[in-house]
Amino acid sequence: MSDAAIPTAARSAPITMVGPIAWVRNNLFSGWFSGLVSMLLLFLIVKWALGFIEWGVINAVWSVPNNQTQACRDLKGTGACWAVITEKHRFILFGTYPYEEQWRAFISILIFIGLFIVSAMRRFWRKELGLIWIGALTAIGVLMWGGVLGLNYVPQERWGGLVITLILATFGLAFAFPLSILVALGRRSKLPAIKALCVLYVELIRGVPLISLLFMASVMFPLFLPEGMNIDKLLRAQIAIILFAGAYLAEVVRGGLQTLPRGQYEAADALGLSYWAKTGLIILPQALRLVIPPLVNTFIGFFKDTSLVLIIGIFDLLTAGKTAIIEPAWQGFGIEVYLTVGFIYFCFCFAMSRYSQNLEAELNQHRVR
Amino acid sequence: MSQTSIDPRSLRAPPKRPIRLSWSDERVRGIFWQVVVVGIVVSIVWWLWSNTVHNLEVRRIATGFGFLGREAGLPIAESIIDYNPTNSYLRALVVGLLNTLKVAVVGIILATVFGTLIGIARLSKNWVLRTLSATYVEVIRDLPLLLQLLFWYAILQGLPGPRQAIHPAEGVFLSNRGLKLPWIEWEGAHSLALLTFVLGLIATFMYRRQAVAKQIADGVPRRTWPMALVSLVALPLAAWAALGAPFTPDIPALRGFNFQGGLTLSPEYFALLAGLVMYTAGFIAEIVRAGIQAVPNGQREAAQALGLRPGAVLRLVVLPQALRVIVPPMTSQYLNITKNSSLAVAIGYQDIVSIANTTLNQTGQAIEGIAIIMLVYLTISLSISGFMNWYNARIALVER
16 A cells, blocks of 8 residues: 555644634634724724723722712712712612611512522422412512511602512513413404404503503592592502503513414314313413513513603602712712613613523524424 | 415305303303403493592593693793794694604614614624624613613713813814704705705606516616606706705804804703614614524525626615515514603603693693693504505515
């Protein structure tokens, strides 16, 4: 046999084709225009990042003695005044909840977060989850109101901050979701009167802004009730949010009901199942599974929308942030406060959006070839 | 469900059974449940209605829209039409409606342009551009719009006063009084030129349709650009020149403590517009990206194989297919901009919601005030979705 037949180790590709150099060439400098764009953007990013670090870290004032904000004012906008956060963070997070009792609101927030994490895990997707929810929400109610177990009573008017945002979002979700399923089923019903009612509800709510519903809850709702009967403002806003979210979620659920093949309906009919047995055992488990990713996206939108209660003066996270800078000493430090509040909203929404993407990939595994 | 499709099995109608008055008859149960549900809804509505009527009587609030003719007495900072506080509530509400439309229309146009650019940038081969736009989309969509509006408003309020205004170019000033831009003094000739341009646009569009129809009939391509040039450029210019070609630039300048002349975007309008556009652009970018990705590569390659130029590939093959995916979700984004413009009330821009809210506080006419808000938005929503449904039906896939 000749030398040529001796197998030699495969030659590695030239370094211009694989590895970091090739990556830079393909992704940053694939042409003169692309290279120009890369350089310009990188320059701007570095410049802005340095500017932000200079403003937010190097020149920033982190604390001031006794509300004397002169040190912050002297910066004339060249540095951030994080002292407003140092000073007001308890107010932003807990509103006017009594200072010594704020640990209760804090534990409530932790319970909420724990509840979300547990609900997100597929291992817990069974009937017991309902019990966990009831238990957790009761615990939060006891902690927030107090009056039992040696806790001091705190009236609802004193609640505020992040807890209110979480309450509005969580209870809104817990009630709007079942409502939306009923409405979506009603909209696909063969009974004309029920169908018409559901169409009217969904289209009416989706045609108007949430603000008008909140105004309705705050201004008109007291007129609707018999004399002497009064519902507090938070509950009224909560009802408006439930009605609003219900209409949007109903459309998402309806999408799921429509994509389900007709054979599933017919097979269930052929088995002689009643309407509710068919819906509960065959249709909903499959339809809801199909729409979980868009449902989570709707939840995100709806978590953000709870901030609109600011307009009718309910003390949620954003309102607390806005109120924190009303005091003359702290006026003009809105940017710092809104960045902080925005960061809190971002953490919640980003976690939900990442979760929705992972879940989508996981649920579609059987389709990947 | 089955009324629309013709199923051969349904051609032979099932034998008609007479309705038996028995629980086991599906139709009887259907009627029963409908009566129950409608009865519950009607009685709830009736209960709320009678409470409302009673409460209004007790509080001595007159109902009806008579208050619309009364003097409003509420000052409005910016208005397209002439307005002063001695005008009626009706006129104040019209001003509010025009302000809503002003922000919604401009917002829709800017958000579409901006969002489309970002959506295309997300598909770029350039890593920096791609990552930057992906980050933008992710961050902007995870922050509440109201928070963003307050943030922009806080930034604008933190800007220096007119004397130290940021002055990037001749006639452009950014200060805590808003954005000042150069403009021209608007005269009759400009309106006429604009009108001619719009008519020219319609004429060009119809001419092009005819040309395409003729080309389909006989295969001979026809030029449309000379006609477009005449009706879009030459005629408006002629109309403008015929009235003496007036052109007086109106450049803002600092006089004393404030600016004189120029086009003004108030801080409220600017913050609202910036917030709405940046927020909605994040959503539109995702829609555009999904639309472009939905067109299979084979389509583009097949068009290239036919010898079409890159522009023609995009215009004749890729875009028409991408638009089918893009239009329906885009409609809901346009509706969202319109509805979200109602957040103006939080930063003091006087849109319809803000003015109706002031009106209902001043007059106590809560029900009428909220009814006006809802009616306005329902009308706008139904018009936009009606138009987009028509457009969507036009570009929809024609199946044999």
